[in-house]
Amino acid sequence: MNFKGRTVWITGASSGIGEALAWELGRLGSDLVLSSRNTEKLNRLAKAISEKYQINTDVIFLDLGNNATIPEAIEQFSDRHQKIDILVNNAGISQRSLLIETPVEVDRQVFEVNFFGTITLTKGLLPMMIKAGGGHIVVMSSVVGKFGISLRSAYSASKHALHGFFETLRCELSDKNIKVTIICPGRIRTSISVNAVTKDGSNYGRMDEGQAKGVSPEKFARRVVKAIHRNRKEVATGGKEILMIYIRRFLPWLYYILASRVKPT
Numbered sequence: 001m002n003f004k005g006r007t008v009w010i011t012g013a014s015s016g017i018g019e020a021l022a023w024e025l026g027r028l029g030s031d032l033v034l035s036s037r038n039t040e041k042l043n044r045l046a047k048a049i050s051e052k053y054q055i056n057t058d059v060i061f062l063d064l065g066n067n068a069t070i071p072e073a074i075e076q077f078s079d080r081h082q083k084i085d086i087l088v089n090n091a092g093i094s095q096r097s098l099l100i101e102t103p104v105e106v107d108r109q110v111f112e113v114n115f116f117g118t119i120t121l122t123k124g125l126l127p128m129m130i131k132a133g134g135g136h137i138v139v140m141s142s143v144v145g146k147f148g149i150s151l152r153s154a155y156s157a158s159k160h161a162l163h164g165f166f167e168t169l170r171c172e173l174s175d176k177n178i179k180v181t182i183i184c185p186g187r188i189r190t191s192i193s194v195n196a197v198t199k200d201g202s203n204y205g206r207m208d209e210g211q212a213k214g215v216s217p218e219k220f221a222r223r224v225v226k227a228i229h230r231n232r233k234e235v236a237t238g239g240k241e242i243l244m245i246y247i248r249r250f251l252p253w254l255y256y257i258l259a260s261r262v263k264p265t
């Protein structure tokens with residue numbers, strides 16, 4: 001895929017992976033629509049990228065945790081843009097809490113953003129994509145979208161749910177030229193742990209040690225763009241934590257031993 005002149009909507013563009021993807025796709029000449037709740041940050045980012053790469057940028061407020069506001073964001077998008085070539089469903093929140101201590105309200109909060117918000121946005125944009133003859137949907141899952149691990153119950157479940165939904169979407173809509181690339185990042189050096197929810201719904205507020213040693217978001221963004229370019233169905237990338245996916249698949253007994261011992265922070 002040639003990214004030049006393509007209209008790409010990136011959710012969660014105000015920070016981390018989304019921000020790095022915005023810079024990378026801007027460098028490749030895509031027109032960018034940047035979304036999240038922090039429009040002040042997005043406006044600064046949009047200005048900096050468009051000045052550097054002479055591309056068109058737009059900012060649309062989006063709160064995936066408040067489903068009722070999503071149709072308004074879609075309406076703004078379709079008022080201002082003729083088409084959507086690539087939707088990058090990147091926004092998400094993580095979790096740092098034991099499931100036995102976590103009320104279902106907090107589980108729902110995680111699902112609302114990571115799953116229901118994401119699928120509401122996607123469903124709202126599909127008619128536009130289909131009408132235009134196709135499009136590419138990118139989904140930011142996680143390594144824990146492939147297996148469960150302590151302290152991530154709702155987070156891991158919400159990412160597993162994305163696989164079920166978007167694999168089905170691919171089955172149902174590939175004849176409409178809708179492509180789906182699911183990315184399973186390992187540890188990427190972003191604020192994901194800082195912004196993770198705890199058992200009472202408040203922010204964890206700390207950079208995990210493992211997170212701080214993760215792959216840089218810029219390097220990771222280049223890998224994501226390569227995966228989109230090659231129309232990869234699913235890509236897991238990060239550091240050695242990716243190995244756990246293969247252990248889970250090929251040596252499940254070892255996964256059961258390791259996973260019950262690992263206490264990720």
Ligand SMILES: NC(=O)c1ccc[n+]([C@@H]2O[C@H](COP(=O)([O-])OP(=O)(O)OC[C@H]3O[C@@H](n4cnc5c(N)ncnc54)[C@H](OP(=O)(O)O)[C@@H]3O)[C@@H](O)[C@H]2O)c1
Binds near residue numbers: 013036065066185193
């Ligand atoms: N970093 C990792 O190691 C890692 C590993 C596996 C998967 N991932 C996934 O990668 C994606 C990006 O995370 P990141 O690492 O870049 O973390 P991050 O730095 O915390 O960025 C998260 C982004 O999501 C947005 N967001 C959060 N809640 C939102 C809401 N209610 N509505 C709209 N946007 C919302 C945030 O923007 P606002 O606060 O401005 O709304 C921010 O732009 C997530 O889906 C995450 O699960 C990350």
